[in-house]
Amino acid sequence: EPEVTQTPSHQVTQMGQEVILRCVPISNHLYFYWYRQILGQKVEFLVSFYNNEISEKSEIFDDQFSVERPDGSNFTLKIRSTKLEDSAMYFCASSESPNRGDQPQHFGDGTRLSIL
């Protein structure tokens, strides 16, 4: 069964450094998402992306965050200047369509980001 893959599985970065988290969505999916889960807290929506532009973003997704689909297969999340509070598990997801339960979002295994 096709799956969403994320790399790396664990990223350790110094505070203030830039970090790029990578995702390869399922190949025929057109809608892409990033979520994060701070340890002990809920999974929170960050951003959705379709047709090479952001469809919706949350309050968390400020100017320090950006997303990109640099080629036909990768979908990346960049944090420009990391803060301690960016430490979390980041999940990428993709779906064929935006609003149908029978075409739901499929999630990767996540990247654990640790900011020192």
Place this chain on the structure above:
Amino acid sequence: GEDVEQSLFLSVREGDSSVINCTYTDSSSTYLYWYKQEPGAGLQLLTYIFSNMDMKQDQRLTVLLNKKDKHLSLRIADTQTGDSAIYFCAESAAKSGGYNKLIFGAGTRLAVHP
């Protein structure tokens, strides 16, 4: 605003049924989902229910939806040790006009003991 609440922990004996409960606030939600997370793994979709349905059954899983009370439950029949995981309830925030943003509960940790 949109919110999803779940109990945090459930312990059951192997072979018994498990019932995980969830309440949500967004009455315009079109789909409600259950995801499973095993240790070190991502979020695996288990099942979903459309808001105009009351019940959905899929093998050992039964989802019940009480739209009036905004209450969703997941019943796992004949619970096995392999069912030990965190179970997340999620609703799709369709009214936001966005592309199927999911709002998650905090997750219920299911522990199955012999």
